[in-house]
Amino acid sequence: MSETESGKQPTRGERAAAWWRERLANRDSGAARGLSARLRRAHALAALAEPQVQALARDLGLGEGQADTLLRLVWALAELRESDGHSLARRLGGPEPVMSHLRFQRLMRAEGEEFSTALRRAIVMSDRRCDVARLAADLLVWDHPQWGEAARRRWIFDYFAAPAPGTQETSGEIAQ
Secondary structure, eight states, X not given: OOOOTTSOXXXXXXXXXXXHHHHTSOTTOHHHHHHXXXXXXXXXXXXXXXXXXXXXXXXXXXXXXGHHHHHHHHXXXXXXXXXXXXXXXXXXXXXXXXXXXXXXHHHHHOOXXXXXXXXXXXXXXXXXXXXXXXHHXXXXXXXXXTHXXXXXXXXXXXXXXXXXXXXXXXXXXXXX
């Protein structure tokens, strides 16, 4: 684990994004295209058996008990083609949503394999781009009772392009 230029340790989301950039993002590389294709088509055991996936698991400190989290993450990363500054939820929603709000609600309620499948479809709907580090960070905590709930709430506000309560500054007015 290396330090960033600012001297801080990279977050797990940043480390996952770095793994994606090194292993999957370069679509001119046959190795990147091959790994991406294998991961997109792989069943759970085949994906976990990829040496690059195991390297990511070690870097993120994920053990056997977190295999579902690792799988959800690598399957999602394999679908992405570009990292930009927008969250996946923001790319799906906003004033002209590419995903209906009912389908988005189903995504937010989905669990397990249903969530992984819906997430991969959502990534395709987003033109296969979003903020990779942010998506990875959210997926790594998705099943955690407290942090996962916070991630889901953030996704909902991002989808509707609304500031989360407590983050909007009042311009000198007293909130009532």
